Amino acid sequence: MQFRTRAIHVGQEADPTSGAVVPPIHLASTFVLPAAVGPADYDYARTGSPTRHAFEAVMASLDGGARAIAFASGMAATHCVSMLLKPGDHLITGTDIYGGSWRLFNDVLSERGISVSAVDTTDLTAVQAAIRAETKMLWIEPTGNPLLSVTDIARCAEITKAAGVLLVADNTLATPVLCRPLEMGADIVMHSATKFIGGHSDLLGGVLVARDLEVGEKLHWMQNATGAVMGPLESFLCCRGVKTLELRVHAQSATAMRLASWLQKQQSVKRVYYPGLEGDPGFATAKKQYHGGCGAMVSFEVDADVNGAQRFVESTQLFQLAVSLGAVESLIELPALMSHGAYAPEARQAVGITDGLIRLSVGLEGVEDLEDDLSLALTKISGS
Amino acid sequence: MVEPTTIMPDPSIKKVSASGPSTLSVHAGEARVKPGFSITDPIFAASTYTFPDTQAIVDFLEQGEPREEYGRYGNPGERVVEEKLAALDSGEASVLFASGMAAFVGLLMAHVNAGDEIVFFDECYHRSREFCRRHLSRFGVGFREVRTCDYDAMEAAITPKTKFIISESPTNPHLSVVDVDRFAEIGRRNGVLTLIDATLCTPYNLKPLEAGVDFVLHSATKYLGGHNDLLAGVVTGSAELLDPVRNLRGIMGGVNSPHNAYLLERGLKTLALRMERHNANGQAVAEFLAGHPRVERVLYPGLPDHPFHAIAKQTMRGFGGLVTFFLRDAGWQQTAAVIDAVQIPRIGPSLGGVESLIEQPMVMSYWNYTPEERAGFRIADNMVRMACGIEDADDLIADLSAAFEVSE
Numbered sequence: 001m002q003f004r005t006r007a008i009h010v011g012q013e014a015d016p017t018s019g020a021v022v023p024p025i026h027l028a029s030t031f032v033l034p035a036a037v038g039p040a041d042y043d044y045a046r047t048g049s050p051t052r053h054a055f056e057a058v059m060a061s062l063d064g065g066a067r068a069i070a071f072a073s074g075m076a077a078t079h080c081v082s083m084l085l086k087p088g089d090h091l092i093t094g095t096d097i098y099g100g101s102w103r104l105f106n107d108v109l110s111e112r113g114i115s116v117s118a119v120d121t122t123d124l125t126a127v128q129a130a131i132r133a134e135t136k137m138l139w140i141e142p143t144g145n146p147l148l149s150v151t152d153i154a155r156c157a158e159i160t161k162a163a164g165v166l167l168v169a170d171n172t173l174a175t176p177v178l179c180r181p182l183e184m185g186a187d188i189v190m191h192s193a194t195k196f197i198g199g200h201s202d203l204l205g206g207v208l209v210a211r212d213l214e215v216g217e218k219l220h221w222m223q224n225a226t227g228a229v230m231g232p233l234e235s236f237l238c239c240r241g242v243k244t245l246e247l248r249v250h251a252q253s254a255t256a257m258r259l260a261s262w263l264q265k266q267q268s269v270k271r272v273y274y275p276g277l278e279g280d281p282g283f284a285t286a287k288k289q290y291h292g293g294c295g296a297m298v299s300f301e302v303d304a305d306v307n308g309a310q311r312f313v314e315s316t317q318l319f320q321l322a323v324s325l326g327a328v329e330s331l332i333e334l335p336a337l338m339s340h341g342a343y344a345p346e347a348r349q350a351v352g353i354t355d356g357l358i359r360l361s362v363g364l365e366g367v368e369d370l371e372d373d374l375s376l377a378l379t380k381i382s383g384s
Numbered sequence: 385m386v387e388p389t390t391i392m393p394d395p396s397i398k399k400v401s402a403s404g405p406s407t408l409s410v411h412a413g414e415a416r417v418k419p420g421f422s423i424t425d426p427i428f429a430a431s432t433y434t435f436p437d438t439q440a441i442v443d444f445l446e447q448g449e450p451r452e453e454y455g456r457y458g459n460p461g462e463r464v465v466e467e468k469l470a471a472l473d474s475g476e477a478s479v480l481f482a483s484g485m486a487a488f489v490g491l492l493m494a495h496v497n498a499g500d501e502i503v504f505f506d507e508c509y510h511r512s513r514e515f516c517r518r519h520l521s522r523f524g525v526g527f528r529e530v531r532t533c534d535y536d537a538m539e540a541a542i543t544p545k546t547k548f549i550i551s552e553s554p555t556n557p558h559l560s561v562v563d564v565d566r567f568a569e570i571g572r573r574n575g576v577l578t579l580i581d582a583t584l585c586t587p588y589n590l591k592p593l594e595a596g597v598d599f600v601l602h603s604a605t606k607y608l609g610g611h612n613d614l615l616a617g618v619v620t621g622s623a624e625l626l627d628p629v630r631n632l633r634g635i636m637g638g639v640n641s642p643h644n645a646y647l648l649e650r651g652l653k654t655l656a657l658r659m660e661r662h663n664a665n666g667q668a669v670a671e672f673l674a675g676h677p678r679v680e681r682v683l684y685p686g687l688p689d690h691p692f693h694a695i696a697k698q699t700m701r702g703f704g705g706l707v708t709f710f711l712r713d714a715g716w717q718q719t720a721a722v723i724d725a726v727q728i729p730r731i732g733p734s735l736g737g738v739e740s741l742i743e744q745p746m747v748m749s750y751w752n753y754t755p756e757e758r759a760g761f762r763i764a765d766n767m768v769r770m771a772c773g774i775e776d777a778d779d780l781i782a783d784l785s786a787a788f789e790v791s792e
Contacts (some may be wrong), residue, residue: 001728002775002776002778002779003776004774004775004776005728005775005776008738008773008774008775009728009739009775012739019732021730021734021739022612022613022733105588109643156651158392200653202424202650240611240650243611243738243774244654244657244658244738245659248657249743251657318402318407320423324423328410328653329410329423329653331423364406364409364410364653364656365404365410366402366405368404369403369404372402373402
């Protein structure tokens with residue numbers, strides 16, 4: 001079956017007791033057992049529950065993995081993966097990654113005996129050179145955040161496979177609609193389900209999908225031991241969100257492409273970051289790696305100081321000023337002050353997150369409406 | 385802790401001026417700044433609302449300032465979804481009900497008196513007509529029906545007692561398409577109220593209020609909610625004509641729940657996107673069926689041989705996901721065999737959700753009627769109704785194709 005058909009039907013088998021076309025939401029914390037000893041589908045909801053399993057089943061299918069595990073947030077999922085590392089191990093991460101992941105790796109793990117190196121993962125020579133005998137994991141964001149750099153998943157997988165290192169891809173920005181890292185050799189894919197998967201800015205969640213069952217079982221053991229599971233209502237809303245995932249991501253990507261091209265032509269815009277643009281450093285890799293679009297995020301620098309950039313983001317009407325991304329509503333933000341405030345100022349400058357950088361998360365609104373909105377806001381930069 | 389500055393949405397910063405159908409789906413009716421600065425509207429589960437002191441109650445009762453009082457009279461989340469629905473249908477106001485039937489009953493009970501008459505086009509939902517024939521009649525309200533889209537017959541059936549003329553468009557399952565301009569004009573000329581049940585077309589495909597119809601009604605359970613996971617009904621029109629409907633709803637009590645209202649608002653955000661896909665899938669499946677040797681006839685307004693293709697093309701953006709077809713040389717059991725053989729659509733009533741559904745109207749909705757009664761409803765034994773979801777059209781077509789083969 002095709003992707004969208006599976007998104008609607010996998011894990012959503014009609015309820016056998018009532019015939020309900022949408023499976024019921026199981027709120028139960030515990031399940032009555034057939035016997036004191038012996039197998040049961042569910043015993044306690046931290047270990048597993050029917051509604052969470054429905055979401056995990058559809059995610060495993062969409063990402064082509066053996067096992068999916070749903071978490072209370074994207075960071076809970078990221079943290080669970082990081083617990084595969086032990087003191088003395090070495091982790092390599094990209095530089096253009098989510099600020100919250102950056103904080104976990106550099107401020108939490110590094111305090112606990114795990115060494116962390118940040119390298120530009122679009123530079124495969126640098127990735128290769130960073131590998132040491134103790135290296136256990138390479139963490140990439142195929143589409144970086146907020147600079148939208150594009151890391152070649154398949155080439156990274158060649159390097160990690162040869163070195164016996166786990167490759168983990170935070171594929172939140174591309175979603176399984178545009179690319180499926182497990183099919184390109186990654187071992188684990190992580191999504192902040194808060195973003196495109198939920199898609200409506202109304203839940204927090206994370207999900208891990210493992211290519212091999214063994215890794216998946218290990219992650220599930222860790223989740224059960226530490227407890228950061230996704231709740232039943234969020235699991236239901238995620239299943240509901242996934243049903244329109246392909247439609248939304250295709251539509252949002254098409255609008256983002258149009259806006260990126262339009263922004264390039266605006267005088268007060270210095271530089272546009274969007275991998276779908278010819279001339280963008282990520283264009284060739286994106287073309288090879290992504291199918292059906294290049295995602296809904298567009299970053300750009302305006303010809304203004306931080307005050308001008310701030311006036312711009314505070315002037316839009318349709319684009320609402322907020323962190324997060326991937327939902328039906330368009331959002332706008334200043335990474336230096338908002339989503340990537342967790343980076344130390346020097347680290348932020350070093351990776352290219354300037355004070356005038358603006359990040360858009362393009363929603364489902366009409367493209368002309370969004371263009372009009374940005375157009376009007378651009379006139380506010382000068383402050384006159 | 386941050387104190388929210390706005391507890392109730394501030395109407396002065398509510399409207400988004402844009403007009404694209406997807407922009408409206410996402411933003412229309414919503415406050416720019418929401419309680420707690422949330423990006424989405426909170427769910428107010430409260431059954432009742434408190435007053436700081438007695439004077440505040442007296443002020444509320446005497447001055448009628450807009451605020452909540454008790455859950456049956458209104459809910460903040462419900463007001464947002466009502467404003468969104470009104471904006472989508474180009475209406476002044478909407479009133480939300482617990483189901484499509486509750487909306488239909490609520491509207492008629494508010495506007496019809498003993499001695500009045502109602503005229504229907506005869507392909508309207510059989511439960512709506514049953515309510516008028518069996519129940520409104522007990523209160524002295526008369527009822528007539530005329531052949532769907534026979535405007536001369538409609539005109540002839542109108543008497544000085546007529547209060548309402550009512551149709552669906554497109555009708556279900558025959559998919560007849562009403563000329564809403566003409567329908568509204570008949571109403572105006574005769575001084576009767578006009579109602580179009582537009583459940584099957586949705587505001588994405590057609591806005592009957594723009595043609596001058598007085599009320600538009602939707603079973604929001606279908607495309608508006610869109611995920612087969614809620615029941616809701618809505619009636620939209622002028623604020624003046626809906627005031628008594630809202631007041632009576634508070635007395636009769638057929639309100640929706642705060643949780644449902646939120647799911648409806650969430651569903652509406654992808655309305656334009658979903659409808660575009662339902663339209664495309666409906667058209668593709670109808671064209672496939674029209675060319676299949678086991679199919680005798682297809683009813684779909686997007687096919688050139690459909691009796692109402694011209695008016696549909698002229699008035700509608702697209703033709704929806706519902707496709708009705710008749711199997712060639714098949715009795716009810718051979719027809720049932722095809723339905724039992726499909727893998728992707730589930731067998732069940734309803735329509736308009738992301739999951740495709742399929743049913744045989746003779747079995748699903750008309751089993752308890754005599755063959756003569758079914759003939760009167762023009763429900764044939766070999767009739768199949770497929771409600772295309774938003775799956776890939778290729779998968780749906782491959783599935784039907786395989787079902788035709790294995791059931792032969």
